[in-house]
Amino acid sequence: MYAFKLLTFIVFSIILIGCGNLNQAKEPNFSIQINSKTNIISNADTLNINLVNPKNLKIDSIYLTLDNSKISKSTSLFNSTLGQKIIKAKVYYDSQIDVLIKNIIVVNKNIPKIYSYEIVNTYPHDIKSYTQGLEFYNGKLYESTGQYGESKLRELDYKSGDILKNVDLNNSYFGEGLSVLNNKIYQLTWKEGRGLVYEVNNLKQIETFKYGQSKEGWGLCNDGKRFYKSDGTEYLWLLNPNTLYEESYIQAYTNKGKLTNLNELEWVEGFIYANRYQKNGVAIINPKNGAIEAVIDFKALKSKVTKHDGLDVLNGMAYNQTTKTLFVTGKRWDKLFEVRIIKN
Numbered sequence: 001m002y003a004f005k006l007l008t009f010i011v012f013s014i015i016l017i018g019c020g021n022l023n024q025a026k027e028p029n030f031s032i033q034i035n036s037k038t039n040i041i042s043n044a045d046t047l048n049i050n051l052v053n054p055k056n057l058k059i060d061s062i063y064l065t066l067d068n069s070k071i072s073k074s075t076s077l078f079n080s081t082l083g084q085k086i087i088k089a090k091v092y093y094d095s096q097i098d099v100l101i102k103n104i105i106v107v108n109k110n111i112p113k114i115y116s117y118e119i120v121n122t123y124p125h126d127i128k129s130y131t132q133g134l135e136f137y138n139g140k141l142y143e144s145t146g147q148y149g150e151s152k153l154r155e156l157d158y159k160s161g162d163i164l165k166n167v168d169l170n171n172s173y174f175g176e177g178l179s180v181l182n183n184k185i186y187q188l189t190w191k192e193g194r195g196l197v198y199e200v201n202n203l204k205q206i207e208t209f210k211y212g213q214s215k216e217g218w219g220l221c222n223d224g225k226r227f228y229k230s231d232g233t234e235y236l237w238l239l240n241p242n243t244l245y246e247e248s249y250i251q252a253y254t255n256k257g258k259l260t261n262l263n264e265l266e267w268v269e270g271f272i273y274a275n276r277y278q279k280n281g282v283a284i285i286n287p288k289n290g291a292i293e294a295v296i297d298f299k300a301l302k303s304k305v306t307k308h309d310g311l312d313v314l315n316g317m318a319y320n321q322t323t324k325t326l327f328v329t330g331k332r333w334d335k336l337f338e339v340r341i342i343k344n
Helices: 002-023
Strands: 031-034 040-042 046-052 059-066 069-071 074-076 083-093 096-107 113-124 131-137 140-145 152-157 162-168 175-181 184-189 194-199 205-210 220-222 227-230 235-239 246-251 262-268 271-276 281-285 292-297 314-320 325-330 335-342
Touching: 031 083, 031 096, 046 059, 046 083, 083 246, 131 184, 131 262, 131 325, 140 175, 140 184, 152 175, 175 227, 175 262, 184 220, 227 262, 235 262, 262 314, 271 314
Parallel strands: 040 096, 113 292, 131 175, 131 314, 175 220, 220 262
Antiparallel strands: 031 046, 046 074, 059 069, 059 083, 083 096, 113 335, 131 140, 140 152, 152 162, 175 184, 184 194, 194 205, 220 227, 227 235, 235 246, 262 271, 271 281, 281 292, 314 325, 325 335
C-alpha cells in the first residue's frame, strides 16, 4: 500500500510539473520591429524592418512579404495601396522555420484638399424617392431608390423631373447603388447579398449576381473596365465586369486613418467620388491606392430643399460627361442640383 501511495504521489507530481511547464509562456525566438512605434507609416516613407533575435540564434535566411508580395528589409511604400497590411517573415535557422506576423497600417502622405462648388442649375426631383444611386448613360439619367416595399429602378428626364420608365423591385429587396456599363444596368441590394442586372433600353431584368466578401451592397460605379463597390466600410471592392467576381480591393485612408461609411459612388475624371452615409460630405478617392485626395462639403444644399417629415440625408451623385458637371440630390429631396466643382 505504501509503495502504491508513493508511486501515485510521484506520478501526480510529474503531472503538476508538466502542467506548470505548459502554462509558462514560451519566449519567442524572433520578433519583427519596424521604423514606427505605432506601426502606422506613410506611403511617402520607406519601410525598414528589423528582425529581433534575443537568443542570438544563427540565421540562415529570411523571406519577407508585405501582403504576400516579396519585399526587402528596406522597401519604399510609394506605390503601395493604403490601409491594413500584413508583414510576414519566414526565418530559416538550424534546420527549422519560424513564421512571424506583424500588422501595420499605411496612411496617405498628404492631408486631403478641400474643394468647393457652385450651383449651375436646380431641377425638380421626386420628393418620395429614397435615392440610393444616380448615373448618366448616353445622356439619360438612371436612379435607384431604397426601402423595403418602395425600392425602384427608374429612367428620368432630369430637367423636368418626369419618370420615363419605372421598375418596382420585389418587396424583399432594399435597392441600393447602381451603375451602367455596356448597355446593362447593375443595381445593388442592401442585405440580400445579390445584385440585379437589366437591359438599359427597356429596364428588363435579365440576371442576378451574388456578392463575395463584401457582405452588403451600398454604392457602385465603373471606370469603363471594372466596377467599384462599397459595403459601408472603408473597403472598395473591384469587380470583374464579366463575372462580377470580387478580384481585389482598396481601402480609403487619409493621412490620419480610415474613412468608413462609404456609400454612393460615382466615377469622375479618373477618381471615385464617395458619399459618406449620414454625412454631408463627399470624399474624392484615388482608385490606385485608396488615398483621400480631397473632400467637398455639400451641407448647404439640404437647406435649399423643402422641409418635411420624411426628409433625409444627402445621397445620389451623377457626373454628366457632356457638361462636366455633377448632379447631386438626397433621400426624399424635391430638388436635383447641378454643380460645378471648384478645385481650390
